[in-house]
Amino acid sequence: MCTGRVDMAFVLRAFRKGADGVIVGGCWLGECHYVTEGNYDALNLMHLCKRLLEHRGVNPERLRIEWISAAEGNRFAEVMNDFTEKLRELGPLGNGAEEGNGDLTAGLEEVAKLVPYIKLIKKDKLALRLDREEDYDDLYTREEIDGLFREVVSYHIDPEKCQACMICGKRCPVDGIAGGKNRIHVIDQEKCIRCGTCFEACPGRIDAVRKIIGEPVPPPLPEEGRTIVRKGAHSVRRRAAWRQTDP
Numbered sequence: 431m432c433t434g435r436v437d438m439a440f441v442l443r444a445f446r447k448g449a450d451g452v453i454v455g456g457c458w459l460g461e462c463h464y465v466t467e468g469n470y471d472a473l474n475l476m477h478l479c480k481r482l483l484e485h486r487g488v489n490p491e492r493l494r495i496e497w498i499s500a501a502e503g504n505r506f507a508e509v510m511n512d513f514t515e516k517l518r519e520l521g522p523l524g525n526g527a528e529e530g531n532g533d534l535t536a537g538l539e540e541v542a543k544l545v546p547y548i549k550l551i552k553k554d555k556l557a558l559r560l561d562r563e564e565d566y567d568d569l570y571t572r573e574e575i576d577g578l579f580r581e582v583v584s585y586h587i588d589p590e591k592c593q594a595c596m597i598c599g600k601r602c603p604v605d606g607i608a609g610g611k612n613r614i615h616v617i618d619q620e621k622c623i624r625c626g627t628c629f630e631a632c633p634g635r636i637d638a639v640r641k642i643i644g645e646p647v648p649p650p651l652p653e654e655g656r657t658i659v660r661k662g663a664h665s666v667r668r669r670a671a672w673r674q675t676d677p
């Protein structure tokens with residue numbers, strides 16, 4: 431697989447499944463066979479991924495990207511031996527300084543769920559093509575990534591405002607909104623990738639989708655309280671069941 435196809439989600443999955451280290455090997459910069467030069471994208475993405483691992487308490491040295499052409503068998507062996515030695519030194523994942531960082535697997539799972547959001551938020555930086563390889567080292571800072579996690583955006587549909595026009599449900603790229611005709615729409619927070627499409631799509635006069643930053647998302651409206659009963663030009667919500675659950 432071309433390094434340009436390697437996604438942060440693949441790397442995080444490997445760690446979640448118990449890998450002690452991940453190495454990405456690709457063609458040398460400037461020697462890509464394609465105009466896309468995906469190895470630059472991989473380099474950028476792996477630097478971001480290292481910061482994400484660090485944020486969750488994983489030593490970023492457990493992830494490495496190296497340039498090894500198909501003709502460089504000796505170099506491949508040297509790099510792999512060196513990386514193996516490094517991992518022996520670090521010990522199993524969760525060892526040494528990584529201890530006391532809580533459930534690493536759960537933490538990595540949480541990061542993995544946010545990969546589409548992180549790529550969206552960082553799309554301008556991810557598109558950068560820097561002149562020198564070492565310039566990528568400082569592209570992402572620890573503070574920047576901590577801030578990113580502090581300010582993760584969530585979306586919530588206000589049941590008092592939703593008119594079940596169904597626009598948001600049709601536009602959601604991950605089928606993450608439950609709804610239907612005369613049904614108050616509800617975002618499935620597990621599926622939502624926080625793209626903001628529903629926020630943009632909900633008609634301004636209704637304005638039912640809320641953007642939430644740094645606050646918990648209200649619990650979803652129970653199924654039995656989602657039907658909208660319309661009477662003439664006005665709509666009356668059947669919300670008895672929901673009201674019972676209100677604090």
Ligand code: SF4
Pocket residue numbers: 585601602603604605606607617618621622623624625626627628629
């Ligand atoms: S933010 Fe995006 S992914 Fe989430 S529910 Fe809205 S449209 Fe779907």
Ligand code: SF4
Pocket residue numbers: 587591592593594595596597598599609615631632633636637638639
């Ligand atoms: S676009 Fe707005 S009003 Fe229409 S279903 Fe979605 S949240 Fe409700």
